[in-house]
Amino acid sequence: MKDWNPANLGIIIALLVLLGLSSVVIINPGQAGVLSILGKARDGALLEGIHVKAPFISRVDVYDLTVQKFEVPAQSSTKDLQDLTARFAINFRLDATEVVEVRRKQGSLQNIVSKIIAPQTQESFKIAASRRTVEEAITQREVLKSDFDDALSKRLEKYGIIVLDTSVVDLDFSPEFAQAVEEKQIAEQRAQRAVYVAREAEQEALAEVNRAKGKAEAQRLLAETLKDQGGKLVLEKEAIEAWRQGGSQMPRVLISGSGKDGGQMPFLLNLNGDSKG
Structure with missing residues (x-):
């Protein structure tokens, strides 16, 4: 063993490590490998884990299976x-x-x-x-x-x-179609607006009709009251309303009394203190 050189041991160890590394392949999670020997792909994918392969004459192509x-x-x-x-x-x-x-x-x-x-x-x-x-x-x-x-x-x-x-x-x-779409949308918006305005006018007209019906009904009831009570209560009410809405002052002379027909005969009362009877 005189000729043994320690450097030779290092070379042998390096070769053994290289041989070991080329004989093993590690497939990580989310991967799959394809083993090829002398350029020919072998059936069966290599899934995650450690796999042994023939050194120097084989290779493994690894594919990512993640999204x-x-x-x-x-x-x-x-x-x-x-x-x-x-x-x-x-x-x-x-x-x-x-x-x-x-x-x-x-x-x-x-x-x-x-x-x-x-x-x-x-x-x-x-x-x-x-x-x-x-x-x-x-x-x-x-x-x-x-x-x-x-x-x-x-x-x-x-x-x-x-x-x-x-x-x-x-x-x-195409730009031509984009313009056509825009014009169509504008036309549709205008049509929808016109429908809305027409419906609004229709509702307003219906409201006017209802108000007119209500006013007619009020006039009918007023006429019946005038007929039933001889018009006295109605006339008094209208006189008071006229004074209130017209800004008139309370009259200085108030007329009241009893008539021959059982009705009220007027009498004069001077609110300023002078009386006539």
């Missing part, structure tokens, strides 16, 4: 041949049971977005937009989104991509 979010633009024509553009925010994740096929067919996550999600978003938007006019697409935005979601989910499912949620970030249409 991913990307914004994807889309453009289409509506049923009435109006241009409609949109931008969708798409939340998705990879199916852990399908990551091996994803690795074989799409490769990286960037390829999944550019080669699968983006074109399928475009096609799904065309399906949803072609079912309605541009005005319906704007006023029935939730229905448009529902049709888009259904089409996109079905198209991406076969690629091992699970759509969790989508949202319409932006929805635009």
Whole structure:
């Protein structure tokens, strides 16, 4: 053992450590791995935990299974041949049971977005937009989104991509149609205002009729009182009202008395102290 060099021990230990590290792979929670040996992907995804692999001739591609979010633009024509553009925010994740096929067919996550999600978003938007006019697409935005979601989910499912949620970030249409929509809204507002004014006038007219009916009824009752009581009470009431409303002074001479027919005969009373009888 004369020729033994301590440096050789260090080299051996380093090789053993390197061999050990290249033989083990750790998959963290929220991840899945695909084992490839000599460039060929093996069936069965590697889920979270420690896994052993052949050193130097194998590799493991790790995929993130947590929720991913990307914004994807889309453009289409509506049923009435109006241009409609949109931008969708798409939340998705990879199916852990399908990551091996994803690795074989799409490769990286960037390829999944550019080669699968983006074109399928475009096609799904065309399906949803072609079912309605541009005005319906704007006023029935939730229905448009529902049709888009259904089409996109079905198209991406076969690629091992699970759509969790989508949202319409932006929805635009041509300036000509925007002006037409604005003019229509103004016309509708004017029409609604006209209806309101007409109803208000109708209510006011009805109120006038009711007031007229009430006044007529009051006059009828007044006439009946005049007839039943010879008009005395009514005349006295009207005289008092006339004095009150006209600002007249109380008369200096008050007329009262008994008549031959059993009625009241007038007599004169001088309120200033002079009397005549």
